[in-house]
Amino acid sequence: MKKKNCFTKLIYSTNFFLSIMLGLSCVGAPPHAFSKTEEIKFPDSFEWCVATASHQIEGNNKDSDWWEFERRGKTIENEDRSTKATDHWNRLEEDTQILVDLGVKTYRFSLEWAKIEPQPGNWNKEALEHYKKEILLLKKNNIKPFITLNHFSIPYWFAKKGGWTSPQAPHFFNRYVKKVFENLGHLGIESWVTFNEPVWNLISGYVLGAFPPGKKDLKLLAAPIVGVVKSHALAYKTLHKIAKKRNIPIKVGLVKALNIFETLRKWNPLDHYARSILERVYNLSLLEALQKGRLKFSFPTIVNMDKELKEAKGTLDFLGVNFYTRLFVKFTFSPPFIKTETVAAKDKITEMHWEIYPEGLYKVVTKAHQMFPKLPIFISENGIADKTDKKRIPFIKDHLYYVYKLIKQKVPIVGYCYWTLIDNFEWAHGYRPRFGLYELDLKTLSRTPRPSAIFYKNLIKKKGFSYEKKGFK
Ligand code: BGC
16 A cells, blocks of 8 residues: 555544554555566677686696795695696696586686796796697687786796886886787787786785785885886786787776775774775775876875876776675774674675675676776676585676676676686685685596586576566565
């Protein structure tokens, strides 16, 4: 009963019992649970994809900073080491066949700088040949290679020179990028990513001590972020310059992790403050630098970054968005002063202890689109660590539902990469969290499709799925 009708009837009612009944209905009936099925269909051109990263799957990345970091002891959960990882390096044919079986249009993967340039200026031809073979294999199978030039790990020689804090970082990175493009650029790769999640990588390495170089000091964060922005800008220009000269059409972008940050104790102004700082440093600062050519973030008395980096303005042809979770932020009185917590019911928590929060994907992409209204957006990573595979299908459906909603609102989302293809070396967490559509047997390294792999395959085939929406109204 509509509220307006209900009150009109109540006013005119002379019957006592009837008045009570009508009065109760005016207060409002209890909400009804509903479930409705909607057919979700994606455009034909939508790029279904899975993503991986070289250090996490290839194995034997001996000349990298991560290899050394893993051997410092107690840095990785269970003291795991990447060692052979999934042995992807030696299983190109097998893993390409898996991609073919899944039916993905696009495969996002990264090249390992430490393998291509194990010593400064010494190029490993075998490594370049290997990547060439991988790209050609993908192309032969009609899968688009979507290449990331740096996904966290760097050559150890570069790390020893200061890595991204070194004033020479843009030069070294540019030299590597040039070499790669000269060797692989003609193979028909449309999209290149310079960096994967650089801010998260640097926070983990310089503030949390969880990634190399294993430092824990907030004031160290500014220098490597500047190094990455400059390196990205220079690589963007170099790639376009060579591509133009050779008449190769390319798009160059960057992959940004975006999180939802909320205040933990709503009554506490310090928590609000901490949240706003994290929002700026983690979500906004780098994107703003690429949008306006100015890098800006501060943490009173510790970091005050406000730097013109004009060369970075407009250096994006597309934006990759990685989305995983929502975190609640609080202020603490000891360094690093900002702490995040996961607050969620048990069934909404993953093996990473992250909340499953699909609506967050809608929110972060909406914000990114407002910042860059003309840029195509790729959901370059989204996935769940779930050994049981019970939560993975609903996870994918719920997130894709929001992707679909965004597309309907004309947000130019060109594709979606599930993270990840096969269980892998999950950085500081070692082999415990299982993100794969394919289960990896850690002893035999055999790959077995989980039910979610079959689901993803069918979804790709049908370009959509039936979505059961549950709620209250
Ligand atoms: C990274 C991946 C990582 C995934 C899950 C992203 O931050 O790009 O390398 O495995 O999240 O933690």
